Amino acid sequence: MGNKNNLAAISERTGYSVSTVSRVLSGKAEKYRISAEAIAKVTEEAHRCNYRPNLVAQSLRTRQSQTVGLVVPGIDNPFFATLASVITAQLSQRGYHTLLADSRETPEEEIQALEMFQDRNVDGIIAVPVASSPEYHERVSQDIPLVLIDRYFEKTSLSYVCTDNYAGAYMAAKYLADKGYKRILAIQGVPASMPNRERVRGFLTALNERGIENQVRGDAFSVENGRREALAAFSGNPKAFDAVFAFSSTILLGTISALRRLGITEGKDVGVISYDNNGFLDFMNPAVTRVEQPLQEAGEIAVSTLFSFMEARRAGLPHPAPVQQLIRPTLVVRESC
Amino acid sequence: MGNKNNLAAISERTGYSVSTVSRVLSGKAEKYRISAEAIAKVTEEAHRCNYRPNLVAQSLRTRQSQTVGLVVPGIDNPFFATLASVITAQLSQRGYHTLLADSRETPEEEIQALEMFQDRNVDGIIAVPVASSPEYHERVSQDIPLVLIDRYFEKTSLSYVCTDNYAGAYMAAKYLADKGYKRILAIQGVPASMPNRERVRGFLTALNERGIENQVRGDAFSVENGRREALAAFSGNPKAFDAVFAFSSTILLGTISALRRLGITEGKDVGVISYDNNGFLDFMNPAVTRVEQPLQEAGEIAVSTLFSFMEARRAGLPHPAPVQQLIRPTLVVRESC
DNA sequence: AGACCATGCACAAACGATTGCGCAAAACAG
DNA sequence: CTGTTTTGCGCAATCGTTTGTGCATGGTCT
Numbered sequence: 265m266g267n268k269n270n271l272a273a274i275s276e277r278t279g280y281s282v283s284t285v286s287r288v289l290s291g292k293a294e295k296y297r298i299s300a301e302a303i304a305k306v307t308e309e310a311h312r313c314n315y316r317p318n319l320v321a322q323s324l325r326t327r328q329s330q331t332v333g334l335v336v337p338g339i340d341n342p343f344f345a346t347l348a349s350v351i352t353a354q355l356s357q358r359g360y361h362t363l364l365a366d367s368r369e370t371p372e373e374e375i376q377a378l379e380m381f382q383d384r385n386v387d388g389i390i391a392v393p394v395a396s397s398p399e400y401h402e403r404v405s406q407d408i409p410l411v412l413i414d415r416y417f418e419k420t421s422l423s424y425v426c427t428d429n430y431a432g433a434y435m436a437a438k439y440l441a442d443k444g445y446k447r448i449l450a451i452q453g454v455p456a457s458m459p460n461r462e463r464v465r466g467f468l469t470a471l472n473e474r475g476i477e478n479q480v481r482g483d484a485f486s487v488e489n490g491r492r493e494a495l496a497a498f499s500g501n502p503k504a505f506d507a508v509f510a511f512s513s514t515i516l517l518g519t520i521s522a523l524r525r526l527g528i529t530e531g532k533d534v535g536v537i538s539y540d541n542n543g544f545l546d547f548m549n550p551a552v553t554r555v556e557q558p559l560q561e562a563g564e565i566a567v568s569t570l571f572s573f574m575e576a577r578r579a580g581l582p583h584p585a586p587v588q589q590l591i592r593p594t595l596v597v598r599e600s601c
Numbered sequence: 602m603g604n605k606n607n608l609a610a611i612s613e614r615t616g617y618s619v620s621t622v623s624r625v626l627s628g629k630a631e632k633y634r635i636s637a638e639a640i641a642k643v644t645e646e647a648h649r650c651n652y653r654p655n656l657v658a659q660s661l662r663t664r665q666s667q668t669v670g671l672v673v674p675g676i677d678n679p680f681f682a683t684l685a686s687v688i689t690a691q692l693s694q695r696g697y698h699t700l701l702a703d704s705r706e707t708p709e710e711e712i713q714a715l716e717m718f719q720d721r722n723v724d725g726i727i728a729v730p731v732a733s734s735p736e737y738h739e740r741v742s743q744d745i746p747l748v749l750i751d752r753y754f755e756k757t758s759l760s761y762v763c764t765d766n767y768a769g770a771y772m773a774a775k776y777l778a779d780k781g782y783k784r785i786l787a788i789q790g791v792p793a794s795m796p797n798r799e800r801v802r803g804f805l806t807a808l809n810e811r812g813i814e815n816q817v818r819g820d821a822f823s824v825e826n827g828r829r830e831a832l833a834a835f836s837g838n839p840k841a842f843d844a845v846f847a848f849s850s851t852i853l854l855g856t857i858s859a860l861r862r863l864g865i866t867e868g869k870d871v872g873v874i875s876y877d878n879n880g881f882l883d884f885m886n887p888a889v890t891r892v893e894q895p896l897q898e899a900g901e902i903a904v905s906t907l908f909s910f911m912e913a914r915r916a917g918l919p920h921p922a923p924v925q926q927l928i929r930p931t932l933v934v935r936e937s938c
Numbered sequence: 939a940g941a942c943c944a945t946g947c948a949c950a951a952a953c954g955a956t957t958g959c960g961c962a963a964a965a966c967a968g
Numbered sequence: 969c970t971g972t973t974t975t976g977c978g979c980a981a982t983c984g985t986t987t988g989t990g991c992a993t994g995g996t997c998t
Binding site: 296320 | 953
């Protein structure tokens with residue numbers, strides 16, 4: 265029993281050369297005018313011994329890996345988990361595999377991940393960036409097609425597909441204003457990140473246009489941050505604000521936990537509204553009104569954009585113009601405000 | 602500007618041979634008695650041109666890839682997302698990378714993933730299996746170290762680390778019984794999966810021991826299944842059961858949605874208890890009593906077990922005895938029953 | 939001085955696939 | 969019978985790295 269299972273083995277057993285075997289099995293038979301007989305014998309033998317090409321060797325030789333690198337700031341965050349799910353599904357459907365990295369919100373780990381992707385010859389990269397400037401991503405992008413998702417940079421030539429966070433926050437803030445809330449607190453996430461900055465801008469624009477009292481505080485997309493800031497904001501005065509806009513569902517959880525501890529009932533004493541898709545928000549009591557992002561659509565666009573770049577690259581064409589797309593989120597109205 | 606960036610380029614620029622350069626840069630300098638001068642010159646040049654080894658070539662030559670394959674049934678499920686997060690963190694800490702695949706609960710995609718892992722020369726595999734029999738995993742395991750997590754097979758020589766689902770369900774059921782509930786419904790997940798079977802066994806054992814009326818229904822770890830089964834169970838008679846045990850947090854959501862539609866208040870009219878770790882459960886009203894699994898610990902054990910196998914393999918030792926470990930879950934008491 | 943050893947490095951063969959090029963044999967034309 | 973074309977396939981280089989082996993050189997010992 266030959267335990268080797270490579271082209272050379274099939275070559276030996278069929279009597280055809282390695283190159284012929286390769287050409288048959290990689291579907292280039294007629295391009296190289298291989299005889300029907302040779303094709304038959306080789307494919308039969310390949311089936312018989314269940315031949316599978318060594319993707320590492322293939323990748324070394326062809327400089328392609330059928331792999332896309334995906335780096336997110338935290339796969340344990342349901343938001344990014346859903347994103348990863350959508351993206352891997354899309355990739356898998358196109359015969360590509362996913363190399364996953366978690367930057368854990370740190371630029372160093374992000375860079376490591378991107379370097380690793382290059383070292384492994386990935387064919388493309390999809391990234392939720394955490395760096396504060398686009399330089400490194402731009403450098404990588406010269407060698408490997410790259411598309412940003414969810415977060416992006418200002419004045420960059422990088423492609424991205426994100427939701428319109430300005431519009432989302434504006435909608436949410438306007439909704440609160442229309443409902444008659446007068447003093448509105450926003451608890452934000454990572455201040456430097458683009459989605460957060462845009463949300464702040466939308467929030468402030470909507471409320472300042474209407475002359476409604478407001479405040480922004482906080483600094484992380486975490487439960488802990490939500491709890492801390494809500495405690496700080498309300499512990500002196502339970503009526504300091506009559507509504508809270510949590511910039512993520514994690515922040516929301518922290519906020520609610522703080523409110524309850526202070527004896528404030530969310531939805532009744534204080535209106536709450538949140539960002540993020542999360543089925544659980546419907547099952548809280550009251551169910552939480554929120555801004556949902558079309559993740560499925562975003563993932564699909566990101567992947568198809570990436571593939572268009574990859575194809576251009578394979579064809580030796582110049583890099584197509586960057587695709588910079590903002591998708592409108594939707595307001596899902598429930599009972600929390 | 603030499604745009605090549607490989608050993609050959611450094612070799613040319615330093616005047617040393619490729620092999621010497623390789624040995625210096627892979628830290629085998631003294632093993633091969635390279636002179637201090639050569640080491641200095643080579644490392645300096647490597648730094649200067651920012652050399653990074655081509656991992657694909659390295660992998661082809663050494664048959665190692667510094668990569669572990671991870672296959673889960675659905676990365677969008679928060680439970681598996683957390684698991685993936687724990688595992689990638691552990692791997693990354695040890696200098697390994699993660700090739701992620703999502704089997705979407707289908708055996709075919711699971712097999713594809715495992716084949717792909719082999720084709721890519723991964724050094725090890727961590728899998729949440731969905732197949733109904735261990736055969737394929739066992740075959741793979743002969744070539745590549747493999748550890749199952751969360752789900753496992755009966756009478757198999759495969760290693761696994763799972764939580765003790767029997768104990769968890771037993772605890773939950775006993776808790777309900779002690780609280781005085783008399784007619785208890787369990788809504789289960791995928792019936793064939795080992796965790797589910799064990800939960801059913803624990804549930805039935807605890808209640809039958811005490812002579813408490815019970816029933817098990819349902820067939821998927823999904824919101825939809827929870828909704829459907831709860832509707833079916835309660836729509837004829839709102840008092841058909843006085844407590845529900847949801848076998849996952851997704852099932853729980855569906856159940857609660859159904860109960861509310863029927864005008865039944867969870868926690869008051871009907872006690873509810875759930876499985877799974879999910880921060881949101883604390884923020885529902887009432888907060889949900891549940892069985893939590895020590896995912897961090899499970900991930901750590903799985904990874905360290907896998908590494909012990911990988912090391913044995915590298916050292917040419919026989920495969921160590923399988924590690925089959927059940928970790929005790931904990932009951933987190935809240936107010937929903 | 940000759941034998942011997944340690945030192946420091948280069949040669950070249952792998953790993954498993956792809957692919958440009960060219961060589962035979964057969965077919966065909968003149 | 970010679971010259972050209974077509975057909976079918978093999979040779980060998982290549983991707984970038986690792987590693988067993990061996991060859992000089994220079995030093996030490998007797």
